[in-house]
Amino acid sequence: MALFTGAGVALITPFNEDNSVNYEMLKTLVDRQIDGGCDAIIVCGTTGEPATMTEEEKLSVIKCVVERTAGRVPVIAGTGANSTQTVIDFSKKAEALGVDGLLIVTPFYNKATQNGLYAHYAAAAQEVKLPIIMYNVPSRTGCNILPQTAACLGKDFDNIVGIKEASGNISQVAKLKSLAGDSLDIYSGNDDQVIPILSLGGVGVISVLSNVAPKDTHDMVMDYLNGKVKSALDIQLKYLDLIDALFCEVNPIPVKAAMNLMGYNVGGLRLPLTVIEDEHRNKLAESLRTCGLLTN
Numbered sequence: 046m047a048l049f050t051g052a053g054v055a056l057i058t059p060f061n062e063d064n065s066v067n068y069e070m071l072k073t074l075v076d077r078q079i080d081g082g083c084d085a086i087i088v089c090g091t092t093g094e095p096a097t098m099t100e101e102e103k104l105s106v107i108k109c110v111v112e113r114t115a116g117r118v119p120v121i122a123g124t125g126a127n128s129t130q131t132v133i134d135f136s137k138k139a140e141a142l143g144v145d146g147l148l149i150v151t152p153f154y155n156k157a158t159q160n161g162l163y164a165h166y167a168a169a170a171q172e173v174k175l176p177i178i179m180y181n182v183p184s185r186t187g188c189n190i191l192p193q194t195a196a197c198l199g200k201d202f203d204n205i206v207g208i209k210e211a212s213g214n215i216s217q218v219a220k221l222k223s224l225a226g227d228s229l230d231i232y233s234g235n236d237d238q239v240i241p242i243l244s245l246g247g248v249g250v251i252s253v254l255s256n257v258a259p260k261d262t263h264d265m266v267m268d269y270l271n272g273k274v275k276s277a278l279d280i281q282l283k284y285l286d287l288i289d290a291l292f293c294e295v296n297p298i299p300v301k302a303a304m305n306l307m308g309y310n311v312g313g314l315r316l317p318l319t320v321i322e323d324e325h326r327n328k329l330a331e332s333l334r335t336c337g338l339l340t341n
Contacts, residue, residue, distance in 0.1 A: 051084030052262040055092035060312035075113040092121035092297045099316035105142030125150030133172045146176040153186035157225035170202040182211040192221035199229035209234040222246045236288045287332040293325045
């Protein structure tokens with residue numbers, strides 16, 4: 046059974062002017078997602094800027110999201126790191142806070158072999174009870190978990206239940222589905238490839254777009270899964286320009302700018318991420334207007 050089916054939001058972490066976490070806005074964002082039909086909340090994933098947060102901050106943010114969500118949808122905590130032991134230790138702490146699952150990115154910088162990747166996820170799976178979704182995003186980690194490796198992990202460990210596929214390689218996703226069968230749930234990690242991945246047997250998306258458009262992101266997935274393929278495709282195509290704008294600079298720079306433009310005071314970013322360039326902000330604002338998300 047899938048940890049979730051549909052659209053899970055890769056939730057941003059809002060900051061105050063002094064760059065501390067804005068917990069009141071975080072609660073507002075959680076409620077907005079759930080009210081908009083979001084099917085799962087992914088906290089402290091890449092979009093949540095965990096790389097520039099202390100462990101204490103990350104645990105506090107996870108705790109806040111778990112408490113605010115109050116069981117309405119699953120909460121999945123990002124617990125990836127480039128040290129396997131760090132992943133295990135932090136995953137246990139997240140588990141103790143009551144999350145429903147873990148999102149573990151492939152270890153970055155180390156550039157592990159496929160044997161190393163297998164051992165990394167195997168070690169984590171043996172130390173925690175929670176369901177694990179692997180996260181494959183070679184453009185950010187320098188590391189690609191191949192279909193054969195991912196499929197073996199899904200078959201060998203009952204609590205490795207899914208993979209967020211953000212390689213951008215549709216052929217790789219097809220190969221993964223053919224090897225893994227029903228042993229792994231596949232989630233799109235790219236908002237512009239939701240329909241293609243669903244067509245290959247995917248069950249949903251872990252989405253940056255959902256931060257700004259939770260209802261349509263949810264509807265796109267569920268329409269497809271319920272056989273309304275034309276409706277789902279229309280939503281996918283409607284948002285292509287906005288999706289492009291949301292990645293005109295490294296994530297989450299544009300999506301935080303978008304939320305601020307829409308009137309949600311989510312603050313800025315922590316260095317080394319910087320404020321969006323004016324040219325890109327203008328492009329983003331125009332795309333938001335075209336999609337009906339910005340009226341001024």
